[in-house]
Amino acid sequence: MTDGLTIGDLASRTGLAVSAIRFYETHDIVKPLRNKGGHRRYGRADIRRLSFVMAAQKLGFSLSEIAPHLRGLPDHKAPSKADWARISKKFRTNIDARIAGLEELREKLDGCIGCGCLSLETCALYNPADIKGKEGPGPRNLHAITS
Ligand code: FES
Incomplete structure (x- = not known):
């Protein structure tokens, strides 16, 4: 990959701080390639991946819950509609369970x-x-505090 987005481009397109993108990179959410000069370059699919993370976090999912879903997606091309539908179905099941728990x-x-x-x-x-x-029996909570 010789062209592609710089981390600044990606930050501008997603609204994320550069430091946040680096953080996501350490968790394999985005995987930049190197251009001929050895500089990191991100693909347009990374905009989607980060947008997905941001949307999922708004739904209350943690990064550790989100990351496994992204591992099954292609690294450097946009996920297909079927990919998103599969992930969405799993999230919906989780959200439905949470709603049921909250209603109870x-x-x-x-x-x-x-x-x-x-x-x-x-x-x-x-x-x-x-x-x-x-x-x-007994003061279970106090035992946890003092041990
Ligand atoms: S506060 Fe829950 S039953 Fe009294």
Whole structure:
């Protein structure tokens, strides 16, 4: 690759700081090639890859959740519509699960608003499904703090 985008071009096109692009590079989100002068040059597909990361982060996904999806895509050409559809389907499943979890939490919250007891025995928000009871008897939280 003799032409291509400089990191400044890529920053300008994505709105990301150069340091952020370098960070993503260390996580193999973008993989620049070298031109004849040995300088890094990015492809136009890298704009899409970074845009995808930014959009996915807005949806609440961490970089460690996003990166594996990008590893399956071609490095130096634009992913196909089918590639994006496959990733989108996986993200949708995750988002649906999160929405279901939040809806369940919201229902439990309705019972707690105005109560405030935060009972280990009965509060579904503070101790859902008696998680602390399953860890065993005694001051479990204090043990974690002091050890
Ligand atoms: S705060 Fe009382 S039941 Fe949750």
